[in-house]
Amino acid sequence: MRTARAMYRYDEFDARFVAQRVEQFRGQVARRLSGELSEDQFKPLRLMNGLYLQLHAYMLRVAVPYGTLSARQLRKLAHIARRYDKGYGHFTTRQNIQFNWPRLVDVPDILAELATVEMHAIQTSGNCIRNVTADHFAGAAAGEIEDPRPLAEIVRQWSSLHPEFSFLPRKFKIAVSGAPNDRAALKFHDLAIEIVRDGDGRSGYRVFVGGGMGRTPYIGYVVGEFVEKPDILAFLEAVMRVYNEQGRRDNLYKARIKILANALGQDEMRRQVMLEFEEIKKTGTLALPPEELARIQAYFAPPEFEALSDEMPRAEGDFADWLKTNIAEHRAAGYAIATISLKPIGGVPGDASAEQMEALADLMDELGLAEIRVSHEQNLVLPHVRKKDLPRLHARLAALGLATPNAGLVTDIIACPGLDYCDLANARSIPIAQTISERFADLDRQHHIGELKIKISGCINACGHHHAGHIGILGVDKKGVEFYQLQLGGSGAEDASIGEILGPGFGRNEIADAVERVIGAYLELRRDGERFLDTYRRVGIVPFKNVAYGEELHAAY
Amino acid sequence: MAAPQQMLTANRLKDGAVLYWRGGDWVESLTAGEVFDEPAAADAALAAAQDFVGRNLVVTPYLFEVREDICGIHPLKEREIIRAAGPSVRADLGKQAPRRSPAGNPKSDDRKEDRDYVI
Numbered sequence: 001m002r003t004a005r006a007m008y009r010y011d012e013f014d015a016r017f018v019a020q021r022v023e024q025f026r027g028q029v030a031r032r033l034s035g036e037l038s039e040d041q042f043k044p045l046r047l048m049n050g051l052y053l054q055l056h057a058y059m060l061r062v063a064v065p066y067g068t069l070s071a072r073q074l075r076k077l078a079h080i081a082r083r084y085d086k087g088y089g090h091f092t093t094r095q096n097i098q099f100n101w102p103r104l105v106d107v108p109d110i111l112a113e114l115a116t117v118e119m120h121a122i123q124t125s126g127n128c129i130r131n132v133t134a135d136h137f138a139g140a141a142a143g144e145i146e147d148p149r150p151l152a153e154i155v156r157q158w159s160s161l162h163p164e165f166s167f168l169p170r171k172f173k174i175a176v177s178g179a180p181n182d183r184a185a186l187k188f189h190d191l192a193i194e195i196v197r198d199g200d201g202r203s204g205y206r207v208f209v210g211g212g213m214g215r216t217p218y219i220g221y222v223v224g225e226f227v228e229k230p231d232i233l234a235f236l237e238a239v240m241r242v243y244n245e246q247g248r249r250d251n252l253y254k255a256r257i258k259i260l261a262n263a264l265g266q267d268e269m270r271r272q273v274m275l276e277f278e279e280i281k282k283t284g285t286l287a288l289p290p291e292e293l294a295r296i297q298a299y300f301a302p303p304e305f306e307a308l309s310d311e312m313p314r315a316e317g318d319f320a321d322w323l324k325t326n327i328a329e330h331r332a333a334g335y336a337i338a339t340i341s342l343k344p345i346g347g348v349p350g351d352a353s354a355e356q357m358e359a360l361a362d363l364m365d366e367l368g369l370a371e372i373r374v375s376h377e378q379n380l381v382l383p384h385v386r387k388k389d390l391p392r393l394h395a396r397l398a399a400l401g402l403a404t405p406n407a408g409l410v411t412d413i414i415a416c417p418g419l420d421y422c423d424l425a426n427a428r429s430i431p432i433a434q435t436i437s438e439r440f441a442d443l444d445r446q447h448h449i450g451e452l453k454i455k456i457s458g459c460i461n462a463c464g465h466h467h468a469g470h471i472g473i474l475g476v477d478k479k480g481v482e483f484y485q486l487q488l489g490g491s492g493a494e495d496a497s498i499g500e501i502l503g504p505g506f507g508r509n510e511i512a513d514a515v516e517r518v519i520g521a522y523l524e525l526r527r528d529g530e531r532f533l534d535t536y537r538r539v540g541i542v543p544f545k546n547v548a549y550g551e552e553l554h555a556a557y
Numbered sequence: 558m559a560a561p562q563q564m565l566t567a568n569r570l571k572d573g574a575v576l577y578w579r580g581g582d583w584v585e586s587l588t589a590g591e592v593f594d595e596p597a598a599a600d601a602a603l604a605a606a607q608d609f610v611g612r613n614l615v616v617t618p619y620l621f622e623v624r625e626d627i628c629g630i631h632p633l634k635e636r637e638i639i640r641a642a643g644p645s646v647r648a649d650l651g652k653q654a655p656r657r658s659p660a661g662n663p664k665s666d667d668r669k670e671d672r673d674y675v676i
């Protein structure tokens with residue numbers, strides 16, 4: 001049993017542990033190639049190391065814990081992309097990066113290279129607790145209560161190879177956030193932790209459970225209203241025990257905790273978790289001492305902010321456009337959070353070339369930026385940019401093709417790899433994203449439409465988060481031909497909701513037209529200040545439904 | 558109605574490359590692969606492929622439906638069309654990518670290489 005007191009140190013233990021895992025996998029690959037291991041024996045081992053066999057080739061999914069990367073790590077990812085893959089990587093909706101073409105024989109070397117920069121692919125697949133995701137503005141956002149990443153790191157350490165939770169009924173995804181604005185899609189996770197304050201101003205943890213997308217989408221509910229900080233691991237362990245014991249193992253489609261949480265109901269789930277929690281607490285072994293939390297927090301200390309003028313640099317032209325959408329308010333005066341869009345018009349959402357990654361790493365060094373974040377919206381984020389450096393940053397990003405001014409707009413589309421890469425997909429996602437992106441390329445039109453989140457999945461597993469899209473698109477297969485269902489009114493933010501299916505699917509060449517008609521209806525129906533989502537919630541699905549299938553918008557609306 | 562024509566595919570173990578069956582061995586190109594008109598012949602090839610699985614050379618062999626006509630071989634499902642070519646959004650990647658010799662020049666005789674057995 002791992003205890004908080006024995007919690008290992010970030011550097012020495014991790015380095016040794018990851019290096020050992022690399023050598024284990026090297027041996028496993030050798031035994032597979034020699035035939036000592038059959039494919040059935042080898043498959044779970046490779047999956048435990050993030051290695052899938054996809055449509056064209058193997059795919060390696062590398063964990064980016066809580067979405068944070070250093071310049072050194074980004075440079076290493078670029079090197080791997082160039083040396084072992086085809087010159088690019090794909091950033092995913094779980095803040096990871098995937099390489100789409102590694103050779104099995106090279107993967108041990110890739111993992112060894114990753115280990116030199118304290119990275120790995122452990123628990124990026126399989127029925128275990130996966131890479132913990134976090135608000136991509138963590139530690140930087142104005143209005144944040146606390147940086148959630150120290151907690152994410154503690155959860156990562158607790159859950160890494162946890163003997164009791166390595167063979168769960170199904171995969172288990174955890175997200176954390178420390179801000180009232182939910183940028184981590186908390187309520188769509190198996191379990192989520194939100195840092196909150198009580199009436200006395202003390203901070204603690206609100207725990208959600210049972211959210212999820214996929215075949216049966218659910219919004220998570222609160223299972224712990226205010227968990228005291230030293231108790232969080234005991235509380236998580238209690239939730240995991242209830243799930244591990246009662247989660248269904250007889251049916252793959254009913255194995256996630258959301259099914260159990262919904263079957264038990266909120267009251268019964270809380271009762272059972274509290275019973276386990278009290279038992280675990282009695283042993284005292286999982287108490288998280290404040291000094292341990294403080295020790296981990298020290299790793300995430302923000303940079304020493306200089307006393308700078310809070311004035312924005314003078315802006316015009318492309319730079320002014322970029323500032324409108326790709327800059328968010330920072331907690332420190334004189335600083336800004338910059339979103340680097342990986343959604344060029346007509347591009348592949350989330351892809352970055354080795355050259356772009358390398359140039360970004362150089363740019364981070366040049367501007368003294370210690371870290372870069374991967375967002376679940378498949379963009380990159382520089383969390384602590386001096387406002388006075390923004391013109392230089394923008395100019396450099398523009399030269400790299402990374403200054404698309406569209407964060408949060410209609411062309412900032414999430415899309416899973418879909419049938420272009422994925423073995424599970426039923427339909428392509430990327431070409432649909434590209435067509436819509438090109439259709440709405442005009443920036444004035446994008447601004448006129450305002451905030452609109454389109455999310456596209458190529459199958460019901462919902463890696464593209466279509467349930468949480470203001471406009472969600474789900475690719476389906478009808479006798480070998482791609483069709484696309486529209487869903488409206490989803491949200492992955494603090495006002496979480498599941499999109500409603502509009503009706504029969506559209507053909508590949510019809511879906512962009514349907515989206516355009518739906519957006520056209522919104523523009524006619526909206527009141528001052530309403531986002532697409534607000535208008536949808538006010539008027540409901542009917543007017544959009546009629547228009548999407550080609551009818552005129554009825555005067556009554 | 559006659560049974561649909563079929564082909565046999567698998568992935569090469571050591572690097573994951575997509576392979577197609579031809580005459581008791583494997584080639585990398587769909588166009589060089591063997592089309593089975595009869596289900597019995599397809600099933601026999603699938604059974605024979607198990608030998609390559611047992612020798613740890615390929616994984617996950619399976620049959621898929623195609624239609625062969627004067628223009629060539631056409632997989633019936635989008636999935637197999639994409640698998641045979643590469644990502645539809647990146648014409649520079651996968652089997653559809655222009656072949657380059659080590660010197661960077663397009664190969665003079667691609668078809669010969671496509672027909673080479675690759676295990």
